Amino acid sequence: xxxISWQRPVLVSKITELIDRILRNWCDENGHQKGSAEAxxxxxxxxxxxELGVTDEHELTxxxxxxxxxxxx
Numbered sequence: 001x002x003x004i005s006w007q008r009p010v011l012v013s014k015i016t017e018l019i020d021r022i023l024r025n026w027c028d029e030n031g032h033q034k035g036s037a038e039a040x041x042x043x044x045x046x047x048x049x050x051e052l053g054v055t056d057e058h059e060l061t062x063x064x065x066x067x068x069x070x071x072x073x
Contacts, residue, residue, distance in 0.1 A: 015050060015055075018050075018055075018057060018060070019043060019046050019047065019050070021057070022046060022057065022060055022061050022064065023039060023042060023043050023046065025061070026039070026042055026061075026064055026065065027039050029065075041069075042064050045063070045064055045069045045070065046060055046063075046064060048069075048070045049063055049070070052070070
């Protein structure tokens with residue numbers, strides 16, 4: 001039996017909203033524009049944390065506020 005992976009639009013939408021909300025707050029706190037290089041790096045970091053299973057908004061906020069990033073070396 002083969003598993004079929006279906007896109008879940010509601011889940012994707014919630015994750016997108018979560019990232020946008022955290023990123024918007026971080027940009028406001030640090031004086032960066034949403035499209036800046038710094039904001040893009042934070043968005044990438046947020047996505048990596050979410051892919052690892054971290055989905056709590058407060059924990060994600062603390063991770064990017066404290067500049068805890070995942071490196072791929």
